[in-house]
Amino acid sequence: MRDKTQPNSAEPGDRLIRAGVIVFFVGAVATLVTVAPLFLDTTPFPTYMFGLSMLMGVGFLIAGAGVLQSVAAGRRKARSKTG
Numbered sequence: 001m002r003d004k005t006q007p008n009s010a011e012p013g014d015r016l017i018r019a020g021v022i023v024f025f026v027g028a029v030a031t032l033v034t035v036a037p038l039f040l041d042t043t044p045f046p047t048y049m050f051g052l053s054m055l056m057g058v059g060f061l062i063a064g065a066g067v068l069q070s071v072a073a074g075r076r077k078a079r080s081k082t083g
Contacts, residue, residue, distance in 0.1 A: 013070030020063025027055030 030052035037044045 011070055012073035013066035013068070016066025016069060017063050018066075020059045020061070020066055022059070023055050023062055024059030027053055027057070027059055031056060 030049060034045055034049045034053050036042075
């Protein structure tokens with residue numbers, strides 16, 4: 001099966017997964033920046049940084065939606081081949 005798949009072919013859900021990973025890492029960096037003043041004993045960052053930290057969860061949900069979309073497309077493809 002791998003010999004028929006193009007190495008750069010985009011399956012359904014791939015873009016959502018990539019976008020989710022990017023949003024997750026932006027949220028992870030924001031979380032590290034937000035938590036750093038607690039350990040460095042400096043003034044805390046503004047409140048909006050805590051909102052940016054929530055991007056970790058949002059990115060996780062986006063990537064999860066992409067995985068579910070990919071699974072659904074794979075199931076549809078498998079059903080069309082068998083029946």
